[in-house]
Amino acid sequence: MASPSAFSPNGTTATNVAKLTQPARRVNLSDPPIIGWEAIKSRLEELSKLEAGWDGYRGVPMRFEIGYFAAEIIKNLCDLSTPYMPQIIPGSNGDVQIEWHHSGKSIELHVKAPYDVTAWRNNDAVGEDGEEINLTTDFTAISKWLNEFTGATPANEAAAA
Amino acid sequence: MKPPPRDPNGKTQPHDHDEILNDDFVIRRISEQQIATDSATGQRKVSSLAFKASSGENESMSVDIEKLIVAAGLKPEEYVTTPRWVGSIRIQVAPIRTTNCSVGFDPLPENSPHPENPYHGGVWGNFNKATQRAIRQASNWLVEIEGVNLQE
Numbered sequence: 001m002a003s004p005s006a007f008s009p010n011g012t013t014a015t016n017v018a019k020l021t022q023p024a025r026r027v028n029l030s031d032p033p034i035i036g037w038e039a040i041k042s043r044l045e046e047l048s049k050l051e052a053g054w055d056g057y058r059g060v061p062m063r064f065e066i067g068y069f070a071a072e073i074i075k076n077l078c079d080l081s082t083p084y085m086p087q088i089i090p091g092s093n094g095d096v097q098i099e100w101h102h103s104g105k106s107i108e109l110h111v112k113a114p115y116d117v118t119a120w121r122n123n124d125a126v127g128e129d130g131e132e133i134n135l136t137t138d139f140t141a142i143s144k145w146l147n148e149f150t151g152a153t154p155a156n157e158a159a160a161a
Numbered sequence: 162m163k164p165p166p167r168d169p170n171g172k173t174q175p176h177d178h179d180e181i182l183n184d185d186f187v188i189r190r191i192s193e194q195q196i197a198t199d200s201a202t203g204q205r206k207v208s209s210l211a212f213k214a215s216s217g218e219n220e221s222m223s224v225d226i227e228k229l230i231v232a233a234g235l236k237p238e239e240y241v242t243t244p245r246w247v248g249s250i251r252i253q254v255a256p257i258r259t260t261n262c263s264v265g266f267d268p269l270p271e272n273s274p275h276p277e278n279p280y281h282g283g284v285w286g287n288f289n290k291a292t293q294r295a296i297r298q299a300s301n302w303l304v305e306i307e308g309v310n311l312q313e
Contacts (some may be wrong), residue, residue: 047194053275056190056247079233085202089208092223093215099208103201108209112216120290129290135200 032075036085039145040074049088050141063094069114070096077143083150100149108136121145165266167243175219175285177263187224187264187282190241191248196309206310207250212293214285221283226266227251229280238304238310244276248306256299262286268295 031037047062054061074086087095091110097107107121115136122130133141162181166174181187195211198204212221215282242247261279263285271277286292300311 033196033260050194053245054194055223056241056245056249057278058269058272058275059192087197088196089210090194091210091213093217093220095216097208097210099197101197101199103199103208110210110213110216124169128294132290 026076032078034075034078036078036086037075040071040085040088043047043088044071045082046150047088047096050090054090054155057092059090059092060094062096065114066095066111070098071107073098073111073139077139077146100146102149105143105149106130107149109142119145123148125149162266171266172219173221173283175221175263175283176265177258178257178265178282181226181254181264181266181282183253183258185226185254185268186251187254187257188227188230188237188241189222189224189250189252189282189300191306193247193306196306204310206295206313207288209293209297211311212296213288214276214283218273218287221265221267221285222288223267223303224252224264224282224284225278225280226282233280240280242304247304248309249303250300250311251303252296252300256295257284260286260292260295262288262296266311 001015031041034040044062044067048064048067050059050061052061053059070088084100085103086098086100089099091097095110095112096113100107103123105123110118110120112118117135118132119135119142120130120132122128128133134141162178166176168174189211191211195208196205197208199206212222214220219232225237225241225308227237230240238249241247248268257264265285267283269275269278269281269282284296294313297312302311
């Protein structure tokens with residue numbers, strides 16, 4: 001079992017973090033038993049420390065509350081059986097998009113704020129325009145999307161080769 | 162170019178500037194941070210998030226207005242890679258407006274640590290998947306990020 005470790009953006013203090021339901025203190029996330037979690041944590045740390053203007057315009061680092069919420073989404077959607085960990089792409093306003101891409105199919109979760117997520121996917125059934133839904137707290141649909149998305153596991157692909 | 166409409170706080174309001182013509186081009190800077198990888202093929206591509214406006218009310222997708230850069234005697238490919246190197250794409254305005262987005266002028270003053278950008282513009286609209294795809298398809302690399310597909 002991995003030991004707990006901290007995720008906190010450099011320089012963030014309780015006075016400049018938007019107050020939601022999180023306590024005004026450094027928050028320790030216990031490491032979930034997910035293969036690839038260290039990489040996710042590392043990526044979130046990186047995005048929290050992006051330089052001002054990282055996008056060539058007036059881009060800001062990932063907002064702490066958005067990173068925390070994105071981490072919770074990933075922890076709740078992924079487990080030991082999830083073969084593909086998502087990538088996390090920063091938006092210019094401190095938002096992020098959690099993305100899975102495999103053989104041209106994609107699932108994208110745009111986390112605009114805690115409890116304000118736009119989810120989109122494409123596949124052969126829904127076509128290139130895909131289907132899009134807005135989410136707040138219930139991510140059951142995304143769990144279903146992921147199960148369908150990851151139906152071809154590396155083990156299955158190896159057997160088919 | 163005539164100034165854009167602004168709210169009482171000085172923030173540029175969404176608008177379609179009549180001096181930005183359909184035959185003009187805008188430039189969109191693309192950071193390495195905005196590149197995603199297909200886990201099966203290893204192919205790298207520009208994330209769809211790069212073809213969306215910033216989150217927030219009345220926020221735009223930032224661009225640079227190419228003809229203003231040229232009129233100032235600067236090389237666009239040098240201007241958009243200074244002071245920070247990023248990739249960039251060039252998009253004709255007409256296909257953007259075909260998606261019902263508006264293309265406006267939004268000059269930015271210096272605001273430490275950011276230098277001024279008097280050639281800055283914005284694209285406002287409904288950035289659904291069809292719009293994002295249309296903008297992506299209308300784009301070509303100006304400063305290419307090596308090994309990265311622009312098209313899907």
